[in-house]
Amino acid sequence: MNTPILSAHNLVKHFSAGGFGAKRKVVRAVDDVSFELARGETLGVVGESGCGKSTTARLLVQLLTPNSGSVRFDGKVVGPELPLKAFRRQVQMVFQDSFASLNPRMTMIDSIAFGPTVHGASAAEARRKAQDLLDRVGLDPARFGGRYAHELSGGQRQRVNIARALAFDPQVIVLDEAVSALDKSVEAQVLNLLMDLRRERGLTYVFISHDLNVVRHISDRVMVMYLGEVAEIGPASSLYTAPRHPYTKALLAAMPSLDPDRRTHEAPLAGDPPNPIDPPSGCRFHTRCAQAFGPCATQVPSQFAVAKGHLAACHLNRSEETVA
Ligand code: SF4
Numbered sequence: 001m002n003t004p005i006l007s008a009h010n011l012v013k014h015f016s017a018g019g020f021g022a023k024r025k026v027v028r029a030v031d032d033v034s035f036e037l038a039r040g041e042t043l044g045v046v047g048e049s050g051c052g053k054s055t056t057a058r059l060l061v062q063l064l065t066p067n068s069g070s071v072r073f074d075g076k077v078v079g080p081e082l083p084l085k086a087f088r089r090q091v092q093m094v095f096q097d098s099f100a101s102l103n104p105r106m107t108m109i110d111s112i113a114f115g116p117t118v119h120g121a122s123a124a125e126a127r128r129k130a131q132d133l134l135d136r137v138g139l140d141p142a143r144f145g146g147r148y149a150h151e152l153s154g155g156q157r158q159r160v161n162i163a164r165a166l167a168f169d170p171q172v173i174v175l176d177e178a179v180s181a182l183d184k185s186v187e188a189q190v191l192n193l194l195m196d197l198r199r200e201r202g203l204t205y206v207f208i209s210h211d212l213n214v215v216r217h218i219s220d221r222v223m224v225m226y227l228g229e230v231a232e233i234g235p236a237s238s239l240y241t242a243p244r245h246p247y248t249k250a251l252l253a254a255m256p257s258l259d260p261d262r263r264t265h266e267a268p269l270a271g272d273p274p275n276p277i278d279p280p281s282g283c284r285f286h287t288r289c290a291q292a293f294g295p296c297a298t299q300v301p302s303q304f305a306v307a308k309g310h311l312a313a314c315h316l317n318r319s320e321e322t323v324a
Helices: 053-060 084-090 108-118 123-136 154-166 184-201 212-218 236-241 246-253
Strands: 006-016 026-037 042-046 068-073 091-094 172-176 204-208 221-226 229-235 304-307 310-312
Touching: 006 053, 026 053, 026 068, 026 229, 042 053, 042 212, 053 068, 053 172, 053 204, 084 091, 091 154, 108 123, 108 154, 123 154, 154 184, 184 204, 184 212, 204 212, 212 236, 221 236, 221 246, 229 236, 229 246
Parallel strands: 042 204, 042 221, 091 172, 172 204
Antiparallel strands: 006 026, 006 068, 221 229, 229 310, 304 310
16 A cells, blocks of 8 residues: 555644643643545545644644644654654645735745745745746736735735745645635635646645535545544545535535525534533534434444545444444
8 A cells, every 4th residue: 555645643732721730621622633645635624613623734734743643744753753844845834814924024036935945945046936936826927026915915825825835845735724715716716726736746735624615626535523533534525425424414414505406594513512621521522413322422433434435433333344
């Protein structure tokens, strides 16, 4: 089997929420999350806000240090076996806030050229590369290269942020709600650009979004997170047509349909997610699950293999093979 380009192994991240000694409280943002990324694939990550998807992204790119667990790049453990500097060249991130990601005092050319210069490229070489990349993301270098962040629209700034990520010649890009702040028409253009770049450069994406329609459009596989855990993961085609976790079913039922005749007016997911400081015992979804039964409140469900490459952490799938 091919070595995954990037993999997360039992990642745990708890944030302090105050208190001392026995009364110390922690937010269990990410709890025992594991997954793998094959070269060239796009893994979509979905879930309500506070489910841990952005924390997982930051752990993956090493912007946060996990309490336990590890990240491997091409089979090597980041840190002990692969220095952080080498890893950062290979795995880049694009954030939702296109403005905050750019230095307001740098021109767009300098912003893109900055990374390669830090990693040893000559100024002329880095500038040439920045011009080529601006052109590639659809911005005329002669017109946009000398501009500052406030002189660009949100869509143009996000194109610059994509060019900045590409300037390192990475193999993986983690996109955290990267198109969520854009108008629908601009969002579609940036998504098309991302798909073209993936094809041209053999890139691998982790695509985090609250928009299930967009995730379906761009992803090969999808991971659904709930209260810091993986509820379900599988190929986008089977996860969207035959979900096996009640939480995924509820999310999909709440998804706005593009077909006006099929729009749902109900809210299948009642209430807010429970407090991650004190998550429910057993299956964390049991307090909101319409299908909860005997073991759900006390026993943590394993990841059950429900189809090829498709896992769901729900006791309803107990007759299936357990893989974790
Ligand atoms: Fe619902 Fe139980 Fe499945 Fe959790 S394990 S999703 S509570 S049926």
